[in-house]
Amino acid sequence: MPKVMLAFPKGRHKVLTMSYDDGKEADKRLVNIFNQFGIKGTFHLNSGLLGIDDRIREDEIKEIYKGHEIATHTKTHPTIARSPKEQLIEEIMDDRKKFESIVEYTVRGHSYPNGSYNKLVKDILPFLGIEYGRTVHSTGQFSIPNDFYEWNPTCHHKRNLLELAETFINLYKKQYLYMMYVWGHSYEFDLDENWGLIEEFCHLVGGRDDIWYATNIEIVDYMKAFQSLRFSANSHFVFNPSAISIWLNVDEKLIEVKGGTRTDLVV
Known part of the structure; x- marks a missing residue:
């Protein structure tokens, strides 16, 4: 019997994905940086807050996020583990409906607002057409999740980003699959005055032949297709x-x- 192992597209053994929440104006600059280095991101937006408090307007979304993924973050950003299930359902389904009408593809991803989730929330998501849920629990690791509804990222961009990137690009054992998953909020680069951090990161990890650059849902789809x-x-x-x-x-x-x-x- 042959020895068969999964590889990422084109035989790669590493994947990088980025995940940013809330859809503030700073996303425009972040997307431009990603595009410059061939990096893909998933952007989790709140459909009930568009155009409010420095957030991206509805009429800008399709063009700004072209080539990236739009995913749900609930309509109004409640702490959903403390919300009745009826509110949870409405918050996510309204988000899906609004964004699907804008981007014209099926919206299937989610990040938990305020990092709030529980077993009930996870159990409900598949019935709402959601195929993954990202947490805020950084692991510092490069593993593929066993449970995509409790998808823990590698790090927030404030946590040892460049050190972790150096470790990631030097991973060489092809008997393993590695994933680096970075999350955050783009407006934090304005607040911390450190846009140079994400630019340096993207310069370091971008444009490499051994890394697959994917959105969150592309990773989910690939793993499901393998299964x-x-x-x-x-x-x-x-x-x-x-x-x-x-x-x-x-x-x-x-x-x-x-x-x-x-x-x-x-x-």
């Missing part, structure tokens, strides 16, 4: 029922399993 692969009992071939390609390392040989195809793994 849906239908391998033969002896792993000599596999069928991919999803629409996206999955990359496999088969006995040290890289094989692309295209969406909707049966692929031989042993010739």
Whole structure:
């Protein structure tokens, strides 16, 4: 039986994803920096607060965040673990409906406002069409989550960002998959007067051949697509029922399993 291991697209073994909340005006500058270095971000917005207190206006969203992911952060940013489930449902579904009407794709992600969540919140999210929930609990690690509804980031950008980036880019053992996940609020760079920090970070980690630059939902989709692969009992071939390609390392040989195809793994 061949030895089969998942790889990220094009055979990469590392992925970088960024996650920023609240949709303030500073997102414009942050997105420009990401675009300059080929880095992708997920931006969690509040549909009931658009245009208020230095927040991005509705008519700007589609163009500003083009090429990145828009995700929910609730309509009005309540502490949802303290809210009745009826309010939780309305807050998230109203957020989804508003942003889907703007960006014209299905909005499927979430970050917990005020870092607030519990088991009930996690259990409800799949029924609201949400496929992941990001917490504010930094781990300092580079692992793929076991539970995407309790997706703990590597770090807030204030926490050892450059040191962690150096560690990340020097990870070389390809028998593992590594993920660096950075979160924060773009307006913090204004408050702390340290835009140079994120610029230096992006210069350090951007444009590298061994890193996959992905939004949050692209990572979720890729991992789910891998889990849906239908391998033969002896792993000599596999069928991919999803629409996206999955990359496999088969006995040290890289094989692309295209969406909707049966692929031989042993010739």
